[in-house]
Amino acid sequence: MIEVEHLSKVYGSTTAIEDVTFQVEPGEILGLLGPNGAGKTTTMRILAGYLPATQGTARVNGFEVHENPMAVRQRIGYLPETPPLYLDMTVEGYLHFVARLKGVSAGDREQRVQTVLQECNLLEKRTSLIHKLSKGFRQRVGIAQAIVHDPPAIILDEPTVGLDPRQIIDVRHLIKKLAGNKTVILSTHILPEVSMTCNRVAIINQGHVVGTGSLTDLMTQLAGVSSYELLLQGDQSRIAQQLLNLSGIQSLHWHDLEDASNPRLSLRVVCDPGTELGPKIAATLVHEGAYIYEIRPTVTNLEDVFLQLTTEEQTSIEGDVISDLEGSSSAAEGADQEENSDGKEPL
């Protein structure tokens, strides 16, 4: 249905995406997950035919977006990050306009508009001017314009951003309703959204796809990895050294405590898959003379997946913070370790 192969986009000297490859099967909802600036919007804009890619191909229903842009545009519904609404039009008038623009024939137009009004729960607002609508309703009008020409593929760029929780639930229901007979790609930087709406995820970071698969796949791949959250007090650099000397420890992630004057240290210890290092860690710490306030094994959830897949950004921030607080040696070590763990990514 949608095939993206080795897609790259370079703006001047900055590379927005590089070698992005993924597929979406018919009827599937793919979540494009990544932090802000990861290249989600760029990827979607290329798919929608708004931007040309520097390299690579993207096919929708067998049509390549650069070779056959008009055919692709007819088969795709696209909701940009800000819904493209004409505020001085009524909801119905706007949808009629978009239907005409997308080439819906005059005979089908009225029926299509009524259908999407119903599908998107907009019937009560059909004659309202768009600028009088709340954000949630505007978002629904945005989705309505994306599906008014009944395209087989829909691209939604951050469809729930800026909505209140109730509206978010509404929009998610709407998207789930669409799935089945339509292929949907939606981008988000909110993890729960993916688990609630998507069949599959492509995780994208700094322009690269760092993992694709069903959520359960990604979870099981990572399930073996165990980690511990620690809260303790002691000499940070020595603790780091001792812990890293233990066999089976992959990396340490130091957390920044809100209260800078607090002498306690908070960190996450990532261990090799299948190891039970809790007692060993505790023994090492006690031996080192550190006070342990808390030691807690953490469950691998999607947030963890996400953290693991896209830790590069976080490393540099945490590294900076620590080197400001403490001696730079431990920070450098921590950072090194983290980079290593990135290299050993299971995906």
Add this chain to the structure above:
Amino acid sequence: MKIILRSIIAIYRKELQGYFSSSLAYVIAGVFWFLSSLFFFFILDNIVREVAQLDLQGQFGVSPPPVDVPSVVLQNFMAVMGSLSLVILPILSMGLYAEERKRGTLELLATSPITNWAVALGKLLAVLTFFVTLIMPLAVIEGLALSRGQPPIPLVTLLSLLMVSHLGLVFMAAAILALGLFISSLTDSSILAAIVTFALILLLWIVDLLGDTLGGGLGEMLNHLSLLKHYTTLTQGVLDLSSFVLFLSYVVLGLFLTAQSIDLFRFQRS
């Protein structure tokens, strides 16, 4: 072909509807009609006085030169209309793309199965229709006033005179609007678009002055580019095809540049 036509009509209708729901359009129409009727009255009043004075001279035995009242009135009035349009057209064209850009709706147009130039053409036709609506009532007033002259001029002569001069105005407006369209497509600030458009057409308005100063081949070329010169020719009732060709060339240039700038902008946008 049918699809292209349909999308042009879609844009055209949407834009025209926009004028009915925008207060700016009503304000422009009001101001335009008020000012132009005021000028029309002054011009008529002026020529009546002038003719009366000539009559007075005639009574003293000095034979006055013949005055072609209808064509003098029309020429003077069309000159005023031209100047008013110079101010109003940039205001009409300023938001055509700048607003789309600001609101993010350009992304909808650019991802719809419709070419850039079809969008530009639809927009140009719509804003031109609005302008024609502005000048239509005035043309009727002119026709009524001039048909009352003594001795009466033949209806065919009057109509063709009115036709040619107003066609000239419409074509010139189309040229200016097309350039304004292009400038509007470069920015997301309407005000900036209006100012730059105004400056550009003011330059094109009087570029023949520059041409006269320079002289030579370049000067002659600049002379031909002048909007005012060609416009004046047409308002004199001279059906000069080269003037229409020039205006049409500006239109084509404007549309072409608009379509290009929309594409180019997408390439560079981050």
